[in-house]
Amino acid sequence: MASIPESFENNNNNKNPISLDHIIPPDFKNILKLPTSHIWTPSPDDHHPLTNNSEPVPIVDLASPDALALTAKASEKWGIFHVTNHGIPVNLLSEVEVQTRKLFELPVSQKLLAVRSPEGLTGYGLARMSPYFPKQMWHEGFTIMGSADHHARQLWPHGHHITFCTVMDEYQKQLKALTERIIGLLFKSLGLTQDDVKWLKPKNGSITSQAVLQLNSYPVCPDPGHAMGLAPHTDTTLLTLLYQSNTSGLEVLDDSNGWVTVQPLPGALVVNIGDLMHIISNGRFKSVLHKAVVNQTHHRISLAYFYGPPMDAKVSPAMKLVDPDHPPLYRPVTWKGYLDAKKKDFYKALGSIKYDVNDKNECN
Secondary structure, three states, X not given: OOOOOHHHHHHXXXXXXXXXXXXXXXXXXXXXXXXXXXXXXXOOOOOOOOOOOOOOOOEEEOOOOOHHHHHHHHHHHOOEEEEEOOOOOHHHHHHXXXXXXXXXXXXXHHHHHHEOXXXXXXXXXXXXXXXXXXXXXXXXXXXXXXXXXXXXXXXXXXXXOHXXXXXXXXXXXXXXXXXXXXXXXXXXXXXXXXXXHHHHOOOOOOOOOEEEEEEEEEOOOOOHHHOXXXXXXXXXXOEEEEEEOOOOOEEEEEOOOEEEEOOOOOOOEEEEEOHHXXXXXXXXXXXXXXXXXXXXXXXXXXXEEEEEOOOOOEEOOOXXXXXXXXXXXXXXXEHHHHHHHHHHOHHHHHHHOEOOOOOHHHHO
16 A cells, blocks of 8 residues: 655644534635645655656456456556446536536535535535644535435525436436446456355445445635645545546555556546455555645546445455465454544554554464
8 A cells, every 4th residue: 555645644633633513615716815724835745747657547448358357457556547438428427517516616605505514424515534634625525425405405496406416316326336336346356256245234224335425626726736635545435436527636646656647538437446445355456545636727526436335344354365375454344443443543544453463363
């Protein structure tokens, strides 16, 4: 797994995180100078743009007979890749972007009608990881779990929310099927069957899986060189599917090349390996560190679909991948338990559940 850049690890303030409940995104359109609250101190390792010598992020054609092997290779080396011929209509992707832009172009006073409540998971607000950093990010988001009807009605009364909800419902439906298809490919490439991962099934009557659709907005920034769209992080999920507009901004940390730009590819989606998939693969698949940068001329939009197991399902290295030469790297953990670990120490969650190599009894 890629290491954390020292500049960000030192700036991480998650020991005593400030509450997000009373912090809302500013009116970005009326900010002419980057406020002190949003100034991030750059360092030489913060940004290494894609060069001619850098290997581009892999592209996997899901219609290719080599899709299984290519998916496995990309997951092992990069932890992120584009997928084409994924089956989601281009016109649906276009409409999803149109509806997302309509939401974020609303006046701030109107967006705040759907602000995320202190105890809630959905609605309008800052990135959920914002409390773990001393500086604010140049980002606003809108989170959907299942139907967006409740918050959409707050944004658009008198029935104007219907189109937005219809588009987001259809998009989530198709993303769920695609995500499960890709997860199936990943498990198959590891030699795993459904029986091998049956422990991912829910317990105590909980739902079969958890999915969140996050709409992201990165407004035009007056000083992008000192701002941060989203700070470096890994996803806690099994898998994340990302649609990004034609404005670049996603960067991943490659062990050989530093920060590499994931250039938007028309009609493609970006697949990102999450921490839970990294655990199941016993470290074989890479949970890649990534961030979002901003620019001075274009308003960037992206939509991230986070997919994971039931909150109470125990996740651990698959037994087929464990032998005397490959001992289990991680202790079993539920998704909820892992999220709690990430809240406690944002960048050291994986390390907190890792087996001590000197503790032979625990690994037996």
